Amino acid sequence: MVAVSGHVQRPGVYEIVNGTTTFRDLIYGQEFCGGIRNGNQLKAFVPGGGSAPWFVPDQLDLPFEGRLVGAAGSMLGSGAVMVMDHTTDIPAAALTLTRFYAHESCGKCVPCREGGTWLERILSRVVDGKGTEADLDQLLEVGAMICPGAFPHASSEELGLEAVPFPYKMTTICFVGPSAYAPVHSALTLFRAEFEAKIVKRTMIPVTAMAGGEQ
């Protein structure tokens, strides 16, 4: 069973065949979500819950299967797929997820408690159009305090990126800390231009949807 939310025609809970059903089937198949809303373009999707690194259309033909998804740089986690169409403000979407995990932190261990809040504060500054170029690097450096070493991400033909497979190293006790970082890392790695747009031009790109699929 997977739960699909976001910018699809029919968000909902669907029964799929593990290892056979692909993300394309799930998002575009008529027996499942029936495609992106309003005929929009797919921009990115989260394959396994808010804590999973993001996929882009390059990964649509991957079957829903843990090992393969791991090798492609993400995880199936909770089996919650979140779909973002081309109108999505990527930095804002990342902020929504990071804010959730920073708030979710139990506060026990230092990297999650301090790192999560720190990420959230830099990111919200960036989203508000008050960030600097250095903030973007700082996000990755703070993230490295939570997850040192290479962090998994998807491949992208357009950007010439190779996938970095799962898992990551972590300094925290549990996965809440890394979860605050995963959306930041994916968004920055796959959509850095959108962040730079907010900084360099200090203007907002046209946005019609709020992050997180709420309307």
Added chain:
Amino acid sequence: MTSTDPNLVSVTLNGRTIAATKGELIITAAERHGEYIPRFCYHERMDPVGMCRMCLVEVDTGRGPQLTPSCMVTVAPDMKIDTASPMVKQVQEGVLELLLANHPLDCPVCDKGGECPLQDQAFSHGPGESRFVEEKRHYEKPIAISDLVYLDRERCILCDRCTRFADEVAGDALIEFSSRGGNTQITTFPDEPFASYFSGNTVQICPVGALTAKPYRFKARPWDLEQNESTCTTCSVGCRTIVQSSRDQVLRYQGVDSAPVNWGWLCDKGRFGFESVNSDERLTTPMVRTSGGLVPTSWSAALGAVADLVRESIAAGGADSIAVVGGARGSNEDAFAWAQLAHDVIGTPNVYAQMGDGLPAAVLGLDRATIDDVASATTIVLLGPDLKEELPVLYLRIRDAAVKRGRHIIEFTPKPGGLTKHAWKTIGYEPGTQLAAVEAALADPAVAMQLAKGPVAIVAGRANLAETSTATVLALQAILAAVPSAKVLPALRRGNVVGALQVGVRPRPGGLDTTGVLQAAAAGRIECLVLLGADPLADFPDADLARRAIAGARRVIAVDTFLSASSLQADVVLAASAVGEKGGTTTNLEGRVTSLGRRVTATGTSRPDWMIASGIAGLLGTEFGYRSIADVTASIAARVESYANVTATAVASAPDGVLAAVPADLGPLVPPVLSLPDRNSYDFRLVVSRRLYDDAVSTRTSPSLAHLAGCMTVHVNPLDIERAGAHDGAEVRLSSARAGIIVTVESDATVLRGTVWVPFNQPGSTIGELIDCTAAVTDVRIENI
């Protein structure tokens, strides 16, 4: 590795093979082998929680190096541990940068500055610079979480040490985390301060300046402090301490981790009681009585006057008409020199260090348990006072034994206390019926089976000051008859009472104990009463006898650090030095002899007791020949058989002290005769015992502690209050055969029915008026007024 020792585990540490101990945490194994792993939350005397992540190292168990919290994981065969890889260094820098992100860095005004693990580790393992540019978290600075401790939440790094200590070690879970994520903070419960007897330990183990102790705040910088190791003599547990001073003033006590004794912990009374050493009320010169009252005088005049009083007394009533009581507050050397003066120079047998609240000295001749013996015994029998109130750190050790090590406690008590909730069996008894209670318990097959399971240790002391020690001695003998192999730890509370008794401050044959001395004085048979740091008017359970004795003694000499109620009545008062002002050795309840640190110069012209004794002896024609305290220590080793191994060198070279042998010359513990009065069903049987904070002069003159003492109320079981025709909060007349006092009733469900409990020596207390120290028990009546 070639070793076949099954307790050794071979692991690789930074490329070299080491032999770790089975079950050992990586962090300790590495430290033992020279690799110190930085840490904040880990504390060797508490369960690890793995919260700060400072101790992450790379551990390879065959699956490649994994980041592992070294305080949470024990060594395993063939583990490869790397504490210094680039990854580990990166992580350490990251954790420190994160810790400092919201940290106020108010080091210049922070008490911890200079001894701060956060400062130190930021320096040794940190990134050198912070990239945090957001506004830091703010909280009100600092807030009082108890009468003694302040909390600065901005400095707190949420390491869980204080909260773990409160819950896990002290059993007073009065501080906790609240909120979560970046808003997590330490809080007390609403309207419930962190009123733990052990709160000062949290200040000591806090790895930052978040917790500060009122008596030390802003007093000194660590680099201005000079320090000596010493031993707390506030009670007879004898916790190891560091005494720190600046500009010749004692400013702080810190606990030292002595494995067989205190594990680094101190109680707040021991930790903060040093304030009395610095009190303005300290006696600075000797005093003599003139027609105008007590006036300051010179030492030569005062000692001359004492020698005259002693000679006059011998002439008037013989040497036996002189008595010395007290001596449990000083060092072994002080006690020994006074025992010599009294026994050998003056020639009186009437010398005693206990104040009517202990057990016969012969208890010290029983097979003695150490604290470790008690903590590792399968069964611990408690037959004495509430240890939390009287011997606080012994309470911590026994609590740990019960809670963490599964030891079984069998507690006999007239009033439930701190250990009751950890006891396997608590047997409440009415004063006077200890023997019956013990016999009934021994007849219980479950108890007999438990006692047969393994080593048994008995902690024996005086649970009730309103009865003689008779019933307790009989009960102790009954347990020993049933379990002859049981060892006994005497729960006698005064600092050096065991040392004083063992080095000779006890009656010679035919001599009187303190009760006997006071009775003789009241009857006019004592020509000269010497109070050696003793204040019978405040401290002896039977107030009327104490009063009559002080009035009836023809001459009174007091050796004291303060003018107490009793020393105010003396003819000559000799100003004594206090702890921290004198060196020497002390003996704890196990018989463990440790050193006392001399840290500051003595107040005024005050002198240590041993020097006073040797001055008086000289004037009476006997030169002890002591030029320094070391000579007295040597003399004890030479002349007291059980101290033969206790040389100054042995004590100085053993950080945990030297155990003196069990004295063989104390005589047998003679079974006393108990004659209980008839029990009138309208009366209550009185239980009087101590609380940690009372009106003793050392507490009263420590400003931080003075107000912690409570007040005297009579605690009555709620089911008995009605029968007595009273109600909670009512003023009643409480009367014994001796006298009646007016006191407020407090409903207290822990009090056994048929008994009432009154704390001893609280400010304004008059309970001593009701106690007849010769009566087996004290029955009281409650009357409405």
